[in-house]
Amino acid sequence: MRFFLTLYLGLMLSAAAEHGFAERINGTLRKDYVKQSAAIRNLNLKPYWAEDGSSFIYRKEIKGGQRYIIVDAKTGEQKEAFDHKIMEEFFASQDKKMELHHMVFGEGYFEFRIKGDRETYQWDGEQVIKVDSPRKKQQEEQERMHRGPVSPDGKWRVDFREHNVVLVELEKGEKILTSDGKPDHYYAQVKWAPDSSRFAVMKVKAGQRRMVTVVESSPKDQLQPKVHSWRYDKPGDVIDTRAPWVFYVDGRDPLAPDLSLIENPFSLGKVWWRSDSKRLSYDYVERGYGKYYVLEADTEARSHRIAVREESDTYIFVGGNSYRYDVNDGEEYIWASERDGWNHLYLIDGKTGAVKNQITKGEWVVFDVERVDEDNRRILFIAGGMEKGKDPYYRKYYWINFDGTGLVELTPGDGTHELFLSPDDQVYLDKYSRYDMAPVYELRNLKSGSLIKEILRVDLEELKATGWQAPIAFTAKDRDGKFDVWGYVLLPKDFEPKKKYPVIENIYAGPHDQHVYKPFTVWRGAITDLAHRGFIMVRIDGKGTGKRCKEFSHFCYKNIVDAGFPDRIKWMKEAAKKYPQMDLERVGIYGGSAGGQNSTGALLFHGDFYKVAVSDCGCHDNRMDKIWWNEQWMDWPIGPHYAEQSNVTNASKLKGRLLLTVGEMDRNVDPASTYQLASALLKAGKEYELIVVPSADHGAGEQLYPRCRRVQFFEKWLGAPAPMSN
Known part of the structure; x- marks a missing residue:
């Protein structure tokens, strides 16, 4: 059993035999970066x-x-x-x-x-x-006029004293409204009704409030180590819960929430008062993300109801695919849902909760809503996949009417788009690009999408003269031959067709998005670094990642461990048929955060294909990571699938060569997740290397020394380009 531990102190390199290697690696790459970046201009024009x-x-x-x-x-x-x-x-x-x-x-x-x-x-x-x-x-x-907890009419203020609610009439006196507040069950947050007649507060029931504690070994301001702690809820924890209470300035009894409608809350969204100061609206997300409701309380009739109901047998991606817009003070809602298998917009009756009509429809996905024009009852939205045969992840902009008619495309250019709207909503600047096409900027009419004039087209000739190569888009079918899987191949600098090159995948399989960056860019970070060192690089969006239909994306449900690996492996095998220079006997993989979990998982569960992995700040066990991200995909309560899919509990399956990196002050992913994997690998007698970066936060693996060690690690274990055999 062999185990290697490297400590990285700031940017100071070891004086061992490897002295100077990082400067040599980074110096070469830096020269390429500077040369190529100087060869192109106007990539980020802003109006x-x-x-x-x-x-x-x-x-x-x-x-x-x-x-x-x-x-x-x-x-x-x-x-x-x-x-x-x-x-x-x-x-x-x-x-x-x-x-x-x-x-x-x-x-x-x-x-x-x-x-x-x-x-x-x-x-x-x-x-x-x-x-x-x-x-x-x-x-x-x-800022001077900001009232805080003072009522809109300036006559009242709400204080919280000894965990209870105190109503202060500014010119007369005060009245204590509650007496049941406790340190672990208290009142907080005030939202006044517009007419100052009543206000809502949240009654909070405290959970266990887990703290993560770490030791900073090498603080800058003192010799001795420091101990740091911060709040960090994890999957399965007892969490804080909130429920809205309504109080009246005229002394009426407060209106309690209907707890039967919010039995198992993960979160309650921001409270919204309607303009009549009688109705109160807020979002409810069930723990496990299986339910997402808009709730409404009629504080005059003292009643509660579900205004909009969304439920799923897997999960609802709240904050990602979800969208809510209240039309005319809640008479209608524009609502995003995957209920037909694709993320689309619906017009919901605010009184009954019934669907009045589906606004968008088809085998394509609404990514986001840019603007709602209530006066003209139309929506400016962003979608992908509407054009068959084109990359479904390209961001394209469209107008559509509330009733689903009048679809107008605003971004016909072949690429992924970004719009800059004029303040008077008459025109917009459209920026679009692709891997192989630098940005084009066009001035267009916002109503019709018609072209007014091309403003600027960025030229690539000077950049290409430096030897720069664009990533090559490639598509293959998934493991079942049903869905197109999209990604790209980036060939090495000074690519020679008669040589075989090791292949490295940069992976991030988080379900919350797609991760193959579509816009044009000169340098793709570590991907380009490694391509310039003689590797063929690939990046792929396999099943279980976002921005696709429900069947494709929700494949990750209780199944984070899959990470689309069968799709990725098949994709690379298909790509190697077109590019036989890809040596699939020498495949490496790297990633950070969820990608750190994925890259280690490649060696644990697919070690016959992947031979070398570098994993930075990985959430190697979903029970150890932040609650909101992991319960979203893996559900709640915690089931046996959490342990079954953990890199830590599967450490004995490791094949190949593994380098782990972690920052000891990581506040995003508990660094103990990496340490526990290291411990399990030690117990299993597995060989690996570990770099701990003192005082570093999340993404420590992108600092100079570990970044260069990543290059060196792949060069050592995957080797250099070799002549193709006849």
Whole structure:
């Protein structure tokens, strides 16, 4: 049995035989990064709109400098926004670099700040003037007027004293409204009705309130170690629960919640008062995420009801796929649901809870809602998969009416899109790109989607001249031959078709999203690092990841351990038929957080295919990680499947070479999760390496030393490119 422990102290490297290897690795990669990044410009154009929407300014990068361009929103005509020589001379005289950070238009001027400067300036057409920001004054006034727990009419205040509710009439006196508050069952949070006649508070029943405690071995401010603790609920814990009570300023008995409607709460959403000050609305999410309701209390009739009901035999991805918008003060709801197998929008009757009509429909997915136009009863939404044969993860924007008619596509460009809407809702700047296509910026009409003018198209020729290669999109069927699985192959720098290359997968199989980054980018972090060191890189969205139909995504339910591995392995085998340079006898894998769990799982459960893994800050046992993420997919109460799928309990199955990294101050994933895996591997007599990064938080594996050790680890155990055999 062999076990290796490497301690990383800041950016100080060991003086052992490996001295200097990180500088050598990082130095080479840094040169490539700088060279390629300098070969392309205008990847992140951002419009600064005039307040009336009539024009916008953007920063245009040019060789050796920059120009600020003003664009007429009606015609798309462009010209320089000001005299750059005067502007540059002004800031040079103050020893400042002219790079605008914040910009607001006014009548005949624009107001701006530069990066790293708190001062505000104006260009009045002839010169730069230092001014007081009207927006800063407005913000200060808003902060001064913030009432906190004081009623909207300014007559009442709610205090919490010894865990109870005290109502204070500001000009007369106070009245204690409750006497049952305790340290573990207390009142908190105030939400006043608009007319100040009543208010809601939450009665909180405290749970066990687990604390995670760690020792920081090497604090910067003292010699001796420090002990740190923080609140960290884990799956299966007894958690805090809340229930809304309503109190009346006229002395009526308080209205208690109907606990039968919220029997097993994981969370209760923000309380909303209706404009009539009688009805109170809030969200209820059942523990285990099988139910998501909108609840409404009629505080005048003293009744409670479920206004909207969503239930699932697996889970409801609250905060991800879910969406709620109250139309006309709750007369209707726009509601997202996977009830037909795809995430779509529905129009719900606010009085009965019945579906009035399905707004969007088809074998594609609504990702999000950008805007609801109540006056015209239409919705601006983002979706993927509507165009058959195209990448279903491309973000595309559409208008649709509340009744499901009038679908208008706003983003016809072949790629994934981001919109910048004008303040007057007349036009928008559409940015779109792909792996192999740098951003295109188009000015379009928001009502029809029609093109006004192309503003800028980024050229790739100078970048390609450096040897840069784009990832190559690749698609294969899943394990059952039913669904398309999408991903990409990134060939090494200086790729030679007559050589065989080791293959490394960068994995993140978290169910909350898809994880293959679609927009254009020059450098894909560690993926590009490793490609430039002679590996063929792949990244794949297998079954169990998000942004697809329910059958595809909910495959993860009580099944995190699967991580889509059969789909990933089949995908790589299909890709190797097209790219025979992929050596599938030498496959590595790495990832962080949930990807750290996945990458270790590759060696535990699929060690015949994957040979080497590097896992950073992994949640190796779902019972050890944060409650909200893990109970969402693995359900509650805790069943035997939690232990059955744990990397820790399966440590004896390890095959291949494993490097673990972890930050000792990780607040996202309890670092004990990695230590417990290390302990189990020791007991099982398995060989592995461990890097503990003192004082580091989540993602410690991306610091210089462990990042370079990752490269070295793969080079050592997967080897270098080799000639293809005849």
